[in-house]
Amino acid sequence: MANDSQADRSIADQSMAHEKSTTPSLAGCPVTRIGITGLSGAGKSTLITAIINHLENARRGALSEQSGLARIRHGRWHREIERAFDYDHALTALTxxxxxxxxxxxxxSIARLTLDYDRRWYSLRPRRRCLELFDYPGEWLLDLSLLDWSFAEYSAHWRDWLARSPRREIAPRLLEDLKAIDPAEPVDPERLAALANRWSMMLADSRLPPHRLSRNLPGRWLMPGEGFDPDAMPFLPLPGVMAESPDDYPEGSWGEVCQRHFTYYRDRIARPFFESHFGRLDAQVILVDLLGALRSGRAALADMRAALESILEPFRYRDGHWLGNLFARRIRRVAIVATQIDHLLPADQARLTRLLDSYLFELTQQLAGKDIELRLFAVSAVTAAQPREDARGRPMLVGTEKSSRQKIAFTPPTIPEQMPHDLDLAIDDLPTLAPPAGLDRARAFPGRRVDALLDFVIGES
Ligand SMILES: Nc1nc2c(ncn2[C@@H]2O[C@H](COP(=O)(O)OP(=O)(O)OP(=O)(O)O)[C@@H](O)[C@H]2O)c(=O)[nH]1
Ligand SMILES: [Mg+2]
Known part of the structure; x- marks a missing residue:
C-alpha cells in the first residue's frame, strides 16, 4: 500500500458518519481512501466506473501488467452504503x-470496494483491504484557495481577474458596477440579488466553451450540492473594500453584509467540507480536461494551471499552518490526470503526457522534495475511438458521434511535446464520442493507463 500507516487504519476505528447500519461489517479491514475530483464533465464518474470494473476483473488479469497490483485477487464493490457511488447506473448506461x-x-458519493489479496509467502492468512473512492465536484476543491483569504483579499483577487481578458469580455461592465458600490452605504437587497444573478451567469459562462476557465469561485455557486442555496446569503466581491474587519462597516451596509456572508460561506460551508472529508484522504486524484483547455487556448490553459497551483499550495505550507497540518497528516500522493485521451492517435497520446509534464513543470518543481509525491498521467477511462488508416494509408480515428450516433472518421490534431512558455497553443476542435458498443461488466473495459494510475495510488512496492 501507499504507506505503512495506511495499513493500520481500520474502518472500525474511524466511525463513518455516512455508513448505514446495514453496511456489512468491515471491522479490521484496513481502509485506503482516494479522493477523485475534477471540474464538471472532466470524467470522474466514468473513471471511477472503469476503476471498479478493472478491480472486479482482477482475477481475469485486468491489472496483471502492474506489478504493484498483481497480488489483488478479487475486488468487490458494495452497493449497500449510504451515498454509494451509483455503479449500477453507470453500468446500465455504458453497457x-x-x-x-x-x-x-x-x-x-463514495465507491467502496473490498480487495482480496494473495497470501504472502510468510503468512497463512489471505489479506483483505478496503478501498474507498470519494467522488466530489472539483468546483468544491477550488474553494481551497479562498479558505485562507479575507473578504478584502477575495475582492482584490476578483478585481484583478475581472479586469483581464477573457473575463472582461464575458461580463462587460460587471467590474465597473461593483466598483461603483460604496461599501459603507446601506445595502440594496434588490440590487444585490440582481448583481448576484449576473455573477452566477458570469461564472457559468466562464466555465463553458469557448472559454473553459477554471477559477470560478465560489465553487458552490456553480455546484451547490445538498443543503446549500447560493441565493440565501449572497455576496459579491467589492473592489472598494480594503478593511479586514466587518466592524469597519456599519451594520446593514454593502461591506458588512457581503463580508459577513463571505465569512459564513468560507467558515461554515467550504471549510467543514475539507475538515470532514479531505482530511481523511490518503491520496488525491485531480482530473483535468487538458484537451478541452487546449481547444480554448492560452487563457484557459493559464487559468487551469493557476487553479492547480492554488489547490496544491497547502502542500507547500510548513508545519503550523492549519491547512498544511490538515493535508500533511494524510495525503501522500497526488495524481494530476488528463482525461479522454482516446480522442488522439496513439502517438499523440504519448506526446500529451510529455506536454502535461512541460505544462506543469513549475508546479512539480515546487512540490519536489516536499512530503508528497506528485505524478502526472494521461488516461482514457473508456476508449471510444479506434485507430484506422484511410485509403491513402494516413492514420485516423473512428468512433460513434455522441448525439447523432453516426459512425465517424476523423483526423485528430497533432500534439506537440512541449508547452510554449507563454502557453500560446491551441488545437482544433474534437468530436464528442459515444461509448463503444459491446462493453461487458465481466471483462475489463478498454482504456489506457487506468491500471497505471491505480498502481500509483494503491499499488504495493
Ligand atoms: N471519449 C471519452 N469520453 C469520455 C471519457 N470519460 C468521459 N467522457 C466524456 O465526458 C463526459 C463527462 O464524463 P463524466 O464521467 O460524467 O464526468 P464527471 O466529471 O463525472 O462529470 P459531472 O458528474 O458532470 O461532474 C461524458 O459524458 C463523455 O462525453 C472517456 O474515457 N473517453
Ligand atoms: Mg460525475
Missing part, C-alpha cells in the same frame, strides 16, 4: 444498447 455515458452527478 446498454445503444451505450451512453453515465449521467452527470451533482454531489459527492
Amino acid at each position: 446498454g444498447q445503444p451505450p451512453s455515458w453515465p449521467e452527470s452527478t451533482r454531489d459527492w
Whole structure:
C-alpha cells in the first residue's frame, strides 16, 4: 500500500458518519481512501466506473501488467452504503444498447470496494483491504484557495481577474458596477440579488466553451450540492473594500453584509467540507480536461494551471499552518490526470503526457522534495475511438458521434511535446464520442493507463 500507516487504519476505528447500519461489517479491514475530483464533465464518474470494473476483473488479469497490483485477487464493490457511488447506473448506461455515458452527478458519493489479496509467502492468512473512492465536484476543491483569504483579499483577487481578458469580455461592465458600490452605504437587497444573478451567469459562462476557465469561485455557486442555496446569503466581491474587519462597516451596509456572508460561506460551508472529508484522504486524484483547455487556448490553459497551483499550495505550507497540518497528516500522493485521451492517435497520446509534464513543470518543481509525491498521467477511462488508416494509408480515428450516433472518421490534431512558455497553443476542435458498443461488466473495459494510475495510488512496492 501507499504507506505503512495506511495499513493500520481500520474502518472500525474511524466511525463513518455516512455508513448505514446495514453496511456489512468491515471491522479490521484496513481502509485506503482516494479522493477523485475534477471540474464538471472532466470524467470522474466514468473513471471511477472503469476503476471498479478493472478491480472486479482482477482475477481475469485486468491489472496483471502492474506489478504493484498483481497480488489483488478479487475486488468487490458494495452497493449497500449510504451515498454509494451509483455503479449500477453507470453500468446500465455504458453497457446498454445503444451505450451512453453515465449521467452527470451533482454531489459527492463514495465507491467502496473490498480487495482480496494473495497470501504472502510468510503468512497463512489471505489479506483483505478496503478501498474507498470519494467522488466530489472539483468546483468544491477550488474553494481551497479562498479558505485562507479575507473578504478584502477575495475582492482584490476578483478585481484583478475581472479586469483581464477573457473575463472582461464575458461580463462587460460587471467590474465597473461593483466598483461603483460604496461599501459603507446601506445595502440594496434588490440590487444585490440582481448583481448576484449576473455573477452566477458570469461564472457559468466562464466555465463553458469557448472559454473553459477554471477559477470560478465560489465553487458552490456553480455546484451547490445538498443543503446549500447560493441565493440565501449572497455576496459579491467589492473592489472598494480594503478593511479586514466587518466592524469597519456599519451594520446593514454593502461591506458588512457581503463580508459577513463571505465569512459564513468560507467558515461554515467550504471549510467543514475539507475538515470532514479531505482530511481523511490518503491520496488525491485531480482530473483535468487538458484537451478541452487546449481547444480554448492560452487563457484557459493559464487559468487551469493557476487553479492547480492554488489547490496544491497547502502542500507547500510548513508545519503550523492549519491547512498544511490538515493535508500533511494524510495525503501522500497526488495524481494530476488528463482525461479522454482516446480522442488522439496513439502517438499523440504519448506526446500529451510529455506536454502535461512541460505544462506543469513549475508546479512539480515546487512540490519536489516536499512530503508528497506528485505524478502526472494521461488516461482514457473508456476508449471510444479506434485507430484506422484511410485509403491513402494516413492514420485516423473512428468512433460513434455522441448525439447523432453516426459512425465517424476523423483526423485528430497533432500534439506537440512541449508547452510554449507563454502557453500560446491551441488545437482544433474534437468530436464528442459515444461509448463503444459491446462493453461487458465481466471483462475489463478498454482504456489506457487506468491500471497505471491505480498502481500509483494503491499499488504495493
Ligand atoms: N471519449 C471519452 N469520453 C469520455 C471519457 N470519460 C468521459 N467522457 C466524456 O465526458 C463526459 C463527462 O464524463 P463524466 O464521467 O460524467 O464526468 P464527471 O466529471 O463525472 O462529470 P459531472 O458528474 O458532470 O461532474 C461524458 O459524458 C463523455 O462525453 C472517456 O474515457 N473517453
Ligand atoms: Mg460525475
